[in-house]
Amino acid sequence: MSRSENATTPTVSKNPAAPAPTGPEKKRTEVTAPAILSPTPSQTTASPSASDNPVTQSPSALKFPGSVETIKITTAEPMKQQAKKARTQSPVVEQEVDDLLQMSRPHRQTLFEGPQMVIYVGEKSVPNVAKRAAMAASRMLNDHFRKKPESLEYSFEAGFVDLAAIRTLLVTWPLQSSKEFQAGEVPFQDTFEENMALLRAARFLGMERYTKTILKYHLDYLKTSLPEYSEIDTVERMATSDKDPLWTSMVNHLTHSRFKGFIPDPEEFAAFLDKHPKLKAAMEAADEFFKNSAAKEREKKDQRRPAEQKAGENARHQRWQKNKKRRERESATAESL
Secondary structure (H helix, E strand, O other): OOHHHHHHOOOOOOOOOOOOOOOOOOOOOOOOOOOEEOOOHHHOOOOHHHHHOOOOOOHHHOOOOOOOOOEEOOOOOOHHHHHHHHOOOOOOOOOOOOOOOOOOHHHHHHOOOOOEEEEEEOOEEEEEEEHHHHHHHOHHHHHHHHHOOOOOEEEEOOOOOOHHHHHHHHHHHHHHHHHOOOOOOOOOOOOHHHHHHHHHHHHHHOOHHHOHHHHHHHHHHHHHOOOOHHHHHHHHHHOOOOOOHHHHHHHHHHHHHHHHOOOOOHHHHHHHHHOOHHHHHHHHHHHHHHHHHHHHHHHHHHHHHHHHHHHHHHHHHHHHHHHHHHHHHHHHHHHHO
């Protein structure tokens, strides 16, 4: 076969095990993903010998002498878009905010009937969230899905909440509680940081009632103990606002400890504060507040002192008068005898 014939018609071997025809060395493209072969119009017509005995070949077995094979590779759509397409329209869920701790086990199990939804944190997601259970447990999600009843997803900004904490609150814990006779609160996590992340997520979801024990434990710890530097940093990062009870408890205790000289490494602590301007400013504000409060208390005490002194003098005079009358009565009784 001439070179011109090779250039227009792909040669297909009838016997897959037979050696390929001789000719110029051809380049091959290694394909590891599904590929779509796009031959030129002149290449779509097979040779007479190939049409008489058609042989099914994989794309990698076809040769195009004299040119490099042209291959189009289709790229998969982003997983998030595929998930949206895969989800079918679900019926609207009518569910009030409820207390899972007070529900019977059969009642808790019914919360997993119906559609499932997805919670996104940036590009990451927590799938398989029972929509009814989420609406029963979370005030925030209940409000959201009442406004958008046909929605099957909710999104947080990347880094706003911890993905593992969301999974614990909306998937792991509800499923576990549905298997127990009496539901308990969300259990403690393994580390201080994980507990702080859990409390932050619970606060934004409106699920504080299920983390009361964890919150109380850490409030007591921050009010009575000096936390590690890593723990101070974690509380600062996880604080939901300037009025977050964990944050204010830590700031007040650190401020009081510094004022009383209880900080064991004051120089290192001062250097730490220089790297954490938010904490430094909060402690300075707390210092000023405590000083003003003490001054006001002294002023009130000074204002009360004259009145208290006068009241004390009046009370002493009344007691003296009472004792005088009692002694006069006793003397009169003794003389009559």
